[in-house]
Amino acid sequence: MFLTLDYWIDRAIYQRMDTSLMQRSAAVGRMLQALGPQALQLLMPEYEPEGHTEFFTVFDQEAGTVALRSPSSAGATLSLGPMQQGTPRYYDVTLPDGHVGRALATRLPMPEGRSKILVVATEREDWNRTERRVHFALLGGIALATLLATGLALYLVRRVVAILERTGVALSSLRADRPMQPLGGDFPHELRPFVDAFNLGLHHLYSAIDRERRFASDVAHELRTPLAEIRTSAESALRDSDPERARRGLRTAIQACSRMQRSVDTLLLVAQLESGQQIPAPDPLDLAALVRELLQCSRQQAMQAGRIPPAIRQDLPASVWIQSDQGILERILSNLLRNAMEYAPAGDVLECCLQRGEAGWVLSITNTAPRLQMADLEHLGKRFWRKDPEGGTVEHAGLGIALVFALAQAIALPLRFSLKDQRLTAVLGPWASLV
DSSP states (O other), X not given: OHHHHHHHHHHHHHHHHHHHHHHHHHHHHHHHHHTOTHHHHHHOGGGSXXXXXXXXXXXXXXXXXXXXXXXXXXXXXXXXXXXXXXXXXXXXXXXXXXXXXXXXXXXXXXXXXXXXXXXXXXXXXXXXXXXXXXXXXXXXXXXXXXXXXXXXXXXXXXXXXXXHHHHHHHHHTOOTTSOOOOOOTTOOGGGHHHXXXXXXXXXXXXXXXXXXXXXXXXXXXXXXXXXXXXXXXXXHHHHOOOHHHHHHHHHHHHHHHHHHHHXXXXXXXXXXXXXXXXXXXXXXXXXHHHHHHHHHHHHHHHHHTTOOOOEEEEEOOSOOEEEEOHHHHHHHHHHHHHHHHHXXXXXXXXXXXXXXXXXXXXXXXXXXXXXXXXGGGGGTTSTTOOSSXXXXXXXOOSOHHHHHHHHHHHTTOOEEEEEETTXXXXXXXXXXXXX
């Protein structure tokens, strides 16, 4: 910046000086041509003997001799400068008083037809002093700006370092058993994107830790009862000499193992969905056909288990084409239908209705739930919650509705429960129609 400003300032000073010399050369030439040398002392007092800033010399171009000097020159002659450059030419010169000056050589036509060379010069001391002041001002400004910039940079760096030190102390105190504290509340605006990304990473990390902790707790909670049943049944079978009672004990142990395996599989699936390891893959499917197929399968499973399934009243169109993940949706519907058939009292009627509303297709599954109350609806979907306080059964571990909610959330499917006149209704949808 200093070199650039110095170049432009020097160029402006020289242009101003050269313009002044050209004007003065024209004025002196007109005076000499019109009135002669005697008029210079009367009309241009800066060339009087006492003057020491303005000078001129007139040379005979053909003879190369001095024809006239300004009275201020004290008999000294100005230099002609680099004559090979022609006229007009500007050049630096040493003045008769020994000071540094700037000169201009021009051709001066005379009335008698003989051309002369007019050299006018002016002192540069004032211009040089001005230029030095400008240089000092530039250097001082640059030095001051450098000091200010350095001080500001050190202040900002120190401030950021202090923030990073405090953040480091906060990071060293992070523990998985403590709530996550967002970091970087006092970071400058320029570092906010980094802080937001860092906090997002911490959030993902704490979420993963919470999922792992919840999974471990759920597994420990759910396997405690089956393991106790297995051990008790196995010990009874070993001590019992009656083969029939021993087989019953082993069957009880096998049932407990099956229940334990279903619980672990369900917990693993929920954990995969919550962590994003299982990604939905939506495809076109016929929702009405899928519901009819699952209704038939659920009825057959109930009959195979020795239960009398409830009567089914269905209101389903011939076909309803939607787009969804068929595997996840099938698991949601099968869990809801199996729960409805298993918990419905004898002689109940299960209603399954698929209707089209303003927002799309909505599926409702309704069964009688005489033991449920309105306050119980907020517990539906919580892991291991059961209406019966005695705990899980061979078929139910309190994870079915929790899995349904997790699966519905994975495919962004609205799911809600309502209870009216002891009739529990599960409402799924809406789905946008493809036709």
